[in-house]
Amino acid sequence: VTTIDVTLQGIDKAPIIRHRRSTRLRIVIVGGSDAGVAAALRARELDAEAEVELILADDFPNFSVCGIPFWLSGETPDWRGLAHRTLEDLSAAGLKLRPNTLVKGLDPARGEVTLSEGSQEPSIGYDRLVIATGAVPKRPQLPGFELPDVHVLRTMGDAFSLHRALDAGVGSVLIVGGGYIGVEMADALRRRGLEVVLVERGEQVLSTIDSELGATVADELAAHGVRCLTGTGVVAIERDDGYLKALLDPGGEIVAELALLVVGVQPQTSLARGIGAELGESGALKVDAQMRTGVAGVWAAGDATETYHQLLQRSLYIPLGSTAHKQGRIAGENAAGGHAEFAGTLGTQVVKVFDLAIAATGLREANALAEGFTPLTVQSVIEDHKAYYPGAHPLHIRIVGDRRTGQLLGGQIVGHISGQVAKRIDTLATAIYHRMRVEELSSLDLSYTPPLSAPWDPIQTAAQVWERARSTNCGSRAAGVEGR
Ligand SMILES: Cc1cc2nc3c(=O)[nH]c(=O)nc-3n(C[C@H](O)[C@H](O)[C@H](O)COP(=O)(O)OP(=O)(O)OC[C@H]3O[C@@H](n4cnc5c(N)ncnc54)[C@H](O)[C@@H]3O)c2cc1C
Secondary structure: OOEEEEEOOOOOOOOEEEEEOOOOOEEEEEOOOHHHHHHHHHHHHHOOOOEEEEEOOOOOOOEOHHHHHHHHHOOOOOHHHHEOOOHHHHHHOOEEEEOOOOEEEEEOOOOEEEEOOOOOOOEEEOOEEEEOOOEEEOOOOOOOOOOOOEEOOOOHHHHHHHHHHHHOOOOEEEEEOOOHHHHHHHHHHHHOOOEEEEEEOOOOOOOOOOHHHHHHHHHHHHHOOEEEEEOOEEEEEEEEOOEEEEEEEOOOEEEEOEEEEOOOEEEOOHHHHHOOOOEOOOOOEOOOOOOEOOOOOEEEOHHHEOEEEOOOOEEEOOOOHHHHHHHHHHHHHHHOOOOOOOOOEOOOEEEEEOOEEEEEEEOOHHHHHHOOOOEEEEEEEEEOOOOOOOOOOEEEEEEEEEOOOOEEEEEEEEEEOOOOHHHHHHHHHHHHHOOOEHHHHHHOOOOOOOOOOOOOOHHHHHHHHHHHHHHOOOOOOOOOEEOO
16 A cells, blocks of 8 residues: 655644555664664554564674673673574564665655665665664774774774684783773783783773762772782884784773773764754763654663753763663653653663672762762761671762752662662662652661571661761761661
């Protein structure tokens, strides 16, 4: 059946004429990773008749990018295990996949996407479009940063290329960047027995946590043989007798066989910009709560877009897989005719580094102050379960609350990987979402058994320490092991 669908929703409000082969809604999604697949699954869930097609540049739809370090470390033995869903699962969910296909352009007036040369068809039509093109790793324009032994890590292609190089017998690696991927990779490469030097321009690794906790992470890296140079930049990389030589600022050099650049990502926005979609201040796509781009019939989600921050009440660029899934689901629902709204995030994240888990949510003191709050940060050190049961470790918990109103604004936790750090930061994130006051944490009915917690969960004890500090008007932190 060929139908002609005339709507009045073009960019310039001019009528759009869409040619459809059938009366079924046709949703095309550019991007087959976290955001794109979440959008596709939700759209099909809500409209089982819809034709939902995913176009992706590579051959690895729905692979867990977040899992790559664990395949490279050897902990996940087979890369195929990184697939969130197999091709069969995706097909069974009614999705059509067009892998190894690059979208070159979009034409919202005609409802068409143009495909790369060599594709079976030069273009395909859509009724609704979701842009989920993600991000690409930053590769600073510095001498030698484009050398073949200087790797980046984002796609399965990057992972295969790094894996091949490591298997070829590399013995030493320079990691440039001490964000969560840099420290995860330091862990992964030490597990393989490699010599690892990590260079970070900032004063500490993991800029998402306060310096009071950064030292614990630095100690963990050092204890596992990672040499960390903080306050240091790599300004050039040269080839030198079969090795790479990295020149450092403020001076010195590092020699390694391979370098891994993990210095952040850049949103891929060119397709969306080409059709007039706006960028936010961060350089990522601006979207509204329904993940609409402002171009009629076009939604966007994931690392290509900005993320609304619940406490700051504005959008920032916080590219995370957890967010990409949620935004994708909203975009998919709305592309299928819904009106769902993305509630935003708190930047909640957790990372494992050797035997430590490091997590953060919400605001830190400096951002809270800049937003007009009157923040008080109190740090406590509390056993992660009853000390009489073997294997208790300290949890370093920092609670940020508003001194004036008592509102919980943020939290950071560093503890042993067995210490349920993620559960505890998630409890704080949930409390912040519900605009709870710090003192209300003590009213939560949290679980307890001695091998896992204490009658007062450590975050409740930390909240009580925060309340005491607030009522005694005491400074920024109160330390000490509590909750024994
Ligand atoms: C090593 C690593 C570890 C990570 N660990 C975590 C973690 O522990 N927790 C966490 O929350 N986040 C983590 N992340 C971040 C997370 O992986 C990303 O936030 C997430 O992958 C974003 O998903 P996305 O779908 O928006 O984009 P991407 O994963 O970047 O996918 C983009 C998709 O678009 C396709 N595409 C792009 N342009 C085109 C085009 N022109 N035509 C056709 N297809 C196109 C690509 O082929 C791909 O399918 C990690 C990232 C890395 C690299």
